[in-house]
Amino acid sequence: MIAGGGRCLEAVRRINSRGGCAPHLSLRFDSHLFSIDTSRAPKASVQPDAYLITHAHSDHYGKSAMLSPRSIASVQTARALEIRYERKYQGSTFEVGESIDVDGVRVNTHPTGHTIGSTSFSWQTESGERVLVTGDVKDYSHLPKCDFLVMEANYGDPYDPSCIFEDDLAAFSEALETNACFGAYAFGKAQRAVALMRAMGYKDEIGMDEKSLTLTQELMGRAAGPLTVVDASVMNVVTPWNLCQVKSRHKYFLTGRNDTSYPTIRLSDHLDFRGLMRMIEHVMPEEVLVYHPEGVRANLLAHHLQECGLETTSLGLIESFVR
Ligand SMILES: [Zn+2]
Numbered sequence: 001m002i003a004g005g006g007r008c009l010e011a012v013r014r015i016n017s018r019g020g021c022a023p024h025l026s027l028r029f030d031s032h033l034f035s036i037d038t039s040r041a042p043k044a045s046v047q048p049d050a051y052l053i054t055h056a057h058s059d060h061y062g063k064s065a066m067l068s069p070r071s072i073a074s075v076q077t078a079r080a081l082e083i084r085y086e087r088k089y090q091g092s093t094f095e096v097g098e099s100i101d102v103d104g105v106r107v108n109t110h111p112t113g114h115t116i117g118s119t120s121f122s123w124q125t126e127s128g129e130r131v132l133v134t135g136d137v138k139d140y141s142h143l144p145k146c147d148f149l150v151m152e153a154n155y156g157d158p159y160d161p162s163c164i165f166e167d168d169l170a171a172f173s174e175a176l177e178t179n180a181c182f183g184a185y186a187f188g189k190a191q192r193a194v195a196l197m198r199a200m201g202y203k204d205e206i207g208m209d210e211k212s213l214t215l216t217q218e219l220m221g222r223a224a225g226p227l228t229v230v231d232a233s234v235m236n237v238v239t240p241w242n243l244c245q246v247k248s249r250h251k252y253f254l255t256g257r258n259d260t261s262y263p264t265i266r267l268s269d270h271l272d273f274r275g276l277m278r279m280i281e282h283v284m285p286e287e288v289l290v291y292h293p294e295g296v297r298a299n300l301l302a303h304h305l306q307e308c309g310l311e312t313t314s315l316g317l318i319e320s321f322v323r
Contacts, residue, residue, distance in 0.1 A: 009125060009148055011289055011313075012320040014041060023061045024291055025315060026322070027133075027150070029125045032103055036133055036150065036291065040064040046322040049103035051091070054135025055118035056080035056187060059293065066090060072102060074109065076117025076219050080187055083215055113139030114269050115188040116219040122146060132283055136292070137271050140279035149285035152292045153314075154270045156301030163273040163297075165256060168266040172254075173200055175265060176235070181248035183240035183262060186212040188269050189254055191220055193237045196267075198225050207236035207246075276301070280310070288312040 009029045014022040026035040026048050035041075035048035037060040051065040053073040065071045066081045071091025073081070078089040094100045096111045096119050110120040114136040122132045122144050132146035136154060155163040175182070176197060184190040190212040197206060207230040208216060216224050230236050232247040243251050243262055253260045254267040271279060280288070288305055290298040290312065298314040305312040 008127060009129060009131065010320055011150075011318050012322050013315075013318050014038070014045060015321050015323050017042070021321075023059075024294075025150075025289075025318060027131065028320075029129075029131070032105060034102070034105075035065070037061055037135065038065065040068050052102075052107075052121050052133065053077055053081075053091075054112075054120065054133070055115045056084060057115065057136070058084075060135070072100070072107075074117040074119050077115075077119065078117075079218055080115070080117060080215060083211070083218060084187060108144070110142045110144065111139070112137040112143070116191050132285070133291075134279075136269065137276075137279060138269055140271065140275070140282050143279065143283050146283050147286045149280070149283055149288045150291050151276070151279070151288060152270075153276065153290045153298045153301040154293060155268075155272045155297075156276050156290065157297045158273055158300060158304045160273075160297075162256070162258075165266055165268065165272045167268060169196070171265045172196060172267060175250060175252055176200055176202055178250040179233075179235065179248055180250040180252060181236040181238065181243060181246045182265075183243040183251065183253040183255075183260075184212070184237050184267075186239050187215050189267065190237050190239075191216050191224075192267065192269060193254055194220065194224050194227075197235070197237075198223070202235065205231070205234045207231040207234050207238075209238045209242050212237060212239060273301075280305070286311065289318075290314040 012026050016022045024037040033048045035051045039061045051071040053062040056077045062081045063085050066089045069090050074096045075093045078093045082089050099108050107123045112118045120134045130146040131148045133150040136152050157163045184193045205226045205228045251262050253262040253264045256268050290302045294315045302312045302314040
């Protein structure tokens with residue numbers, strides 16, 4: 001029970017057919033059950049009132065939830081899921097920033113700058129408790145104040161130096177002076193790269209491989225500028241495993257990883273540890289649940305926040321289950 005002060009909000013996890021936990025969690029409050037970035041429950045299982053899908057990265061499980069009429073996602077997230085998984089999105093959609101009715105609850109939606117269409121959800125319980133579910137975040141400036149925060153911790157380990165970083169925009173800008181080829185995941189990083197290239201004044205065609213091209217054209221529209229299929233005579237943005245197929249003397253993997261065979265340029269879709277702490281100061285929660293990714297990083301951030309005096313738990317410590 002995430003309780004105290006008369007609260008009536010409970011985080012629960014679904015036990016799957018193998019006896020493990022289904023991804024992420026559901027929030028039970030008043031007479032509602034909202035599932036957060038989880039997979040679709042089998043027919044015999046407890047059914048949530050809604051599947052809130054924060055964005056279309058595969059580790060947020062829209063791939064199966066998109067097949068439920070109870071799924072809720074932004075227009076861009078729904079479209080990205082359709083392109084990525086070649087299936088029809090069955091749920092309802094909204095424009096990011098809109099307030100929507102979800103099972104009789106007024107839910108506000110907020111951009112997080114993580115991917116095109118990425119969304120945080122916020123609402124109030126009947127007793128007035130303000131709930132905020134972040135999803136993955138690059139920009140927290142649009143997030144509202146809350147009492148109960150469900151947050152990510154992709155770079156939340158306070159003791160890991162690799163969780164402290166800045167995007168290397170200078171190196172990216174320098175690479176634009178050459179005929180560079182950038183390795184970027186097709187959804188998320190590829191659109192960030194194209195947006196940055198345009199913001200830095202690059203106006204010529206950008207070559208992309210098929211999936212990246214479709215996603216970028218559909219999700220960015222005119223803002224993407226002129227795009228074409230991969231072409232060695234122009235600047236290219238391709239999925240990392242296609243870097244080897246493009247003729248260019250200047251290849252860079254856009255990532256925070258350091259285990260790649262190509263030179264890297266640090267360009268992250270996430271807040272670093274310091275950014276996550278600033279986000280918490282910005283939304284001023286009374287209580288925190290660190291929900292993604294499951295495991296050590298979330299546990300260590302939860303421990304750190306507890307030491308800072310904030311009531312905090314993490315996904316792995318949830319003790320309420322449904323089948
Ligand atoms: Zn993500």
